[in-house]
Amino acid sequence: MKNPAILSLLLLFGVSACAQNGKSNLTKSASPAIDVEKVVKTEDEWKQVLTKDQYYVLRQQGTEPAFTGKYHDHKGKGVYVCAACGNQLFASETKFRSGTGWPSFYQPISEAQVGTETDRSYGMVRTEVHCAKCGGHLGHIFNDGPQPTGLRYCINSISLDFKGDQ
Ligand code: FE
Numbered sequence: 001m002k003n004p005a006i007l008s009l010l011l012l013f014g015v016s017a018c019a020q021n022g023k024s025n026l027t028k029s030a031s032p033a034i035d036v037e038k039v040v041k042t043e044d045e046w047k048q049v050l051t052k053d054q055y056y057v058l059r060q061q062g063t064e065p066a067f068t069g070k071y072h073d074h075k076g077k078g079v080y081v082c083a084a085c086g087n088q089l090f091a092s093e094t095k096f097r098s099g100t101g102w103p104s105f106y107q108p109i110s111e112a113q114v115g116t117e118t119d120r121s122y123g124m125v126r127t128e129v130h131c132a133k134c135g136g137h138l139g140h141i142f143n144d145g146p147q148p149t150g151l152r153y154c155i156n157s158i159s160l161d162f163k164g165d166q
Contacts, residue, residue, distance in 0.1 A: 039085040039134040057156045058084050058136035066101025069157020078164040085134035105153040106145045
């Protein structure tokens with residue numbers, strides 16, 4: 001590149017393009033050692049099987065507006081699975097009323113079903129939680145949940161499907 005001004009412009013464009021990518025602020029941290037069977041699709045394939053709103057949350061780390069999802073006040077007995085791949089994520093027995101407007105759980109069905117990453121977006125440091133099978137974004141984990149774990153898995157309804165007990 002002979003022209004430094006053009007090089008600078010290209011670099012600037014590259015950085016701003018990265019900053020718009022929802023994943024750019026995520027860094028890997030420790031995840032459970034047990035591997036579950038992975039579901040791998042291209043982004044085009046995900047766009048074909050997910051709705052636009054599901055794609056925004058599950059694949060672009062979006063967040064649904066509080067109190068708009070179908071499960072924040074849902075009280076059925078059963079299992080919440082990943083809306084993208086069907087992976088079993090949370091049991092209804094671990095769901096609690098958080099008042100946040102998002103379905104909240106104090107633990108996953110097993111640590112192997114979910115993965116976590118450090119999320120530094122929006123000037124905050126949060127723990128992102130995703131489906132271990134397909135990588136779909138579920139929500140975030142906070143330390144203000146009830147016992148026995150003290151954790152609050154704050155999950156987007158749109159990332160979940162509910163399978164009621166028969
Ligand atoms: Fe999944």
